[in-house]
Amino acid sequence: MHRRRLLGLAAATLASPALAQGGYPDxxxxxxxxxxxxxxxxxxxxxxxxxxxxxxxxxxxxxxxxxxxxxxxxxxxxxxxxxxxxxxxxxxxxxxxxxxxxxxxxxxxxxxxxxxxxxxTSITFVVGPKVPAGITTWPAFAAWAKGRDLSLGNYAPGSTGHAFGMLLVEEAGLQAEQIAYRGETPMLQDILSGAIHGGFHSMAAAGEMMRAGRVRPLATAGDRRIPALGEVPLLKELGFSARFSFGxxxxxxxxxxxxxxxxxxxxxxxxxxxxxxxxxxxxxxxxxxxxxxxxxxxxxxxxxxxxxxxxxxxxxxxxxxx
CATH class of the missing domain: 3.40.190.150 (Bordetella uptake gene, domain 1)
Structure with a gap:
């Protein structure tokens, strides 16, 4: 009886796709x-x-x-x-x-x-049509934004984009409302429609829109420039703190x-x-x-x-x- 029970347990183990070395996945x-x-x-x-x-x-x-x-x-x-x-x-x-x-x-x-x-990957601060088309650099944006009430999106509350948005406003001496989204896609849609001024995006989500000129990349976080955005400076190069190096x-x-x-x-x-x-x-x-x-x-x-x-x-x- 005991032997038969052991054999039965062994057979059940081998039959389980989650436990058998060769059976997963089926x-x-x-x-x-x-x-x-x-x-x-x-x-x-x-x-x-x-x-x-x-x-x-x-x-x-x-x-x-x-x-x-x-x-x-x-x-x-x-x-x-x-x-x-x-x-x-x-x-x-x-x-x-x-x-x-x-x-x-x-x-x-x-x-x-x-x-x-x-x-x-590094994330990049971009702006859309709610910002005048002639503003294509961070210094120009910072000068235009002084004294204005900005709206900046982030792809999730508590995300790197959220923290970086707060840091950017703090270190640049700007005023902005932080708006949280359920991911990058709805946030990007609101930037493109002019509902908000901008925010931090990944190239995976917004790279195509950057290359098409529909959103303008102004500065990148991280420790090295993004190859596809070779002319876009790092935030550290613009005088921002090393806090933007978080990876x-x-x-x-x-x-x-x-x-x-x-x-x-x-x-x-x-x-x-x-x-x-x-x-x-x-x-x-x-x-x-x-x-x-x-x-x-x-x-x-x-x-x-x-x-x-x-x-x-x-x-x-x-x-x-x-």
Whole structure:
């Protein structure tokens, strides 16, 4: 009897696709993206998914769940069954939003098992048709904006774009209302329509509009200029502080307690996808630097970014009521 029971347990284990080394995946995998379609996070997730599909032998479906600066989709991803069939593709708001909103529906470090970082990118301050067309440089904008009530968008409350918008106004001595959106796409639409003056955008979401001249890039955060915007200076070059050097990430996470064989399978597929020339080409096309990190290194960055953003939030009094 005891022997038969052990054999039965072993058979059940081998039959489970989540536990068997060779059985996973046997159906489509889902990436939850905690922002609407069309933004930078959505673009990077699709690049990663398309690179991983041949390695996993299954389709990868993108599910956009925007809301609350990424909290809605991320909380959902933290609570799914840890079987490897629902994953989270996210950005630095993963640690930023809960700190700023003083609400932690998930633990950014311990509720997830990192699979890998895909890349890094800088964000650029842009203005649209609500600003006179002749203003094409930061000095010209700063002179025009003095004494005006500006409206600046950000793609999520507590995001890098939100903090940088506040820092920009503070250091430049301007006045502005900060308006939070549920992702880059609706924010970009309001800039293009003239509803707001401008804000910080990624090249993945707004690069095409910059190249077409529909929005004007005036200055870039980070430590190096964006190749496609070679003439656009860094904020540091314009005399702004080193606080604009804060760097983020885009990457893939699984729920904690996902079985190690499944994590190993996903990690290898992600590593291969991140190294593909086509992945590099597509990332560079949206001015994203391919910068793969393995799970351990990526987890360390998430923990470090959480500490850094907590300090920035306290210094800026960036917390908001959720």
């Amino acid at each position: 159906r489509p995998v889902r990436f939850i993206v905690p922002f609407p379609p069309g933004g930078g996070t959505d673009t990077w997730a699709r690049i990663a998914a398309e690179g991983m599909q041949p390695e996993l032998g299954q389709p990868i479906v993108i599910e956009n769940r925007g809301g609350a600066g990424g909290l809605v989709g991320t909380e959902a991803a933290a609570k799914v069954a840890p079987d490897g069939y629902t994953l989270l593709f996210t950005i630095t708001t993963h640690v930023q939003t809960p700190v700023v909103m003083r609400r932690f529906p998930y633990d950014p470090v311990n509720d997830f098992a990192p699979i890998g970082r895909l890349g890094t 983020g990430f885009s990457g893939l996470l699984a729920p904690a307690r996902t079985p190690q064989p499944v994590l190993d399978r996903l990690t290898e597929a992600f590593r291969i996808a991140a190294a593909k020339p086509e992945t590099h080409r597509r990332l560079l096309a949206v001015d994203t630097v391919p910068s793969y990190q393995d799970p351990a290194t990526f987890k360390a960055q998430i923990a470090r970014n959480l500490r850094e953003w907590t300090e920035i939030t306290e210094k800026l009094n960036l917390t908001i009521d959720s």
